[in-house]
Amino acid sequence: MGFIDRPQRVWWRMAMFQIHLWGGVVLCLYMLVIGVTGSILVFESELEHVAYPQLWRATDSQAGKQAAELPAVTETVRKEYPGYKITAAYLPDKPGDNFEVFVHEGKTFRYVFLDANTGRIVGAINPDRSWLIWIIDLHFRLLGGRVGEIINGIGAGCLLLLCATGALVWWAGLKHWTRGLKVNLHRSWRRVNFDLHSAVGFWTLLVLSMWAFTGVYFVWPKPIESFVNHFSSIASANPPVFVVPPRGDGPWVDLHRMIEQAQQSSPNARFAGAFFPGSDKSALTLLMARGAARNFSQMDYVYFDPATGRQLALWHRGINTTWGGSFIFWLSPLHFGYDWGLAIKILWATLGCALPLLAITGVLMYWNRSLSKKWKRLSWAESQ
Template sequence: MKKTLKKNIGLLHLWLGLASGLIVFIVALSGSILVFEDELDEFFNPEFYKVEAIGDKKLPVDAIVSQVQKEFHLKKIDRIYTFYDPERTLKILATDSDKKKQIISLDPYSGKVLASVPAKSRFFSVVLDLHRHLVLGDFGQAVTGISCLIFVFMLLSGIVLWWPNKIKNLKQRLTVKWDASFKRVNWDFHSTFGFYTFLVLLIISLTGLTWSYKWFENGVYFLADGTTKKPSAKVENPTKIDPEGDKSFFYQNIFAKTDSIYRYKGDTQIRMPADTINSIMVIKINLEKEIPNIASLAYFDKYTGKVVETRPYESFSNGDKLRRLIYPIHTGSIYGYPTKIIAFIVCLFAVTLPITGLLIWFGRKKKKKS
């Protein structure tokens, strides 16, 4: 009975692996690149990160925005990013007159445009689209979601198949016999390193399901809060009609008010509402925390710039706090370079799993024919 069960699990492991192998290869390879996205992007595109020289004083944000709106014929400002590091550029995500998103990097001291790129053409935007959607939109997202679920099963079934029937064979399962035949080395590499990377790959796969399935994200909130009901990220704008008035320091005042509410060192971004109903959301990342993605929120009237609501990180539910941790856990950035390196190596190994698994299948077919 036990042998029959293990045999059936092995068959499922084999055929599901063959069916999802190509998708796993693409997602794992793109994921390994995204682990060091910030570092690689800054190395190849420094003009989006560093100013040419640190000035005495930064210009008001509104003056820079007004200038860039004219220069690029922008229809709408979507997001404005400012950074605590004095060497960092100011970044704007905006929609141009052709309704295309543009990322623009500016010198906050001089207002000079340092670089611009269509958001969809940015290299890491393409890699992320490949990672999440296979560059196929909703259909691609469905495929990667199913493949991720299959991969979770592959990891669990792989442990069952790896587990020795007798405890005396455990040592053999923990090492690769490098001086054996290619077939044996391939098998050992696939199963042994699959065991060593099992836990990290399982964590990365499970956290990845958050972006594929709403039910999984709801499950995160249920485990943390006991309910799937979570507060909306949007807050309705109290003012319904734009009043006349001087708005020459509108954005600058919002950034200043946010800094007066949250006095820690942080990077701040303004997110303009995509609709006509909701208010401006401002996110300030706390750089004083050891763990990344710890942030507090503030909401501002999109017409008057007055504070509508504040949501300090301390007021977040356990579910919200856990949800914010999922991204750094998934990318390996949770504890900086040590966990990033682990995530990178493990993702590279995941790239080899469909290949070594395919070779194992070819070896079995050849054996059956013989």
């Protein structure tokens, strides 16, 4: 019956095995790095709070009461950091948390924290000295800027190929396919290693394939979006397109007024923060949270011309009316696993460890199958 009954005798299955073998050897280090860093970054928010507890949590006696308001908070930051531009500001995520404001001057960045009750600055983080920022850069760009990002995308594509070839190689035929579902700890360590590679590969195939595909998407989103849009509109998954008239260096309309208008546009959401214009042709974006304050996938984005206060557009991110929009939207939440609580974070981090585990067991299988025999022959020849 060919591949279904005796796949080992099918020539193209042997070709798939060679692709899987050598692809795994080449990608071994990549899988170790991406798997370990990805599992760490699932808990990015928790790690930041542990590393800088004095910045995230208010220490004032009235902690838990948000008396300060965003316009006053941003004005305080502007006075303290002259020459810096404010790029984003977030309200406290929960009672007792502080305001967080991102500023930059050229390539110098600071994350500034302000007490939610008093509005005073309590400290700042220099991301250049943060080990967590280093982990983020390693995971997304392999510490290589745009070139590293492209290499990462290529690695993700190769990982997707490994998933496909691994699924074909895993199939042992109708009589023996269930062997690949479990690990027999009573066998030799070589057999246990083989079973572990096979079982972990099977049970994590779908999530690893998803991570690989989304990894490719993050590097080259336009070709994938164009392909999906050919079959179903993805308009609801992307920010709206609009034109902001150039405003020069003129004054802004009162920020309070635009916040009130955003609350009227999204009456069932609460004000959570703002993205500030990067140029005189950019909009001011006010964030209205329909769920958790930092859950950006369930957020209303209200766009304003800061010079006139005119509302330019409203984007209900996460509310999609087509399957194409839903498909593109879910790629990001599924990859990161941020938005469904601690249990899913623990699951995602655990599954992320499958990548280094598969890399290590795969290399050991290659050693057992080939390298150990060559090593023995070489050692025997040298002893003669």
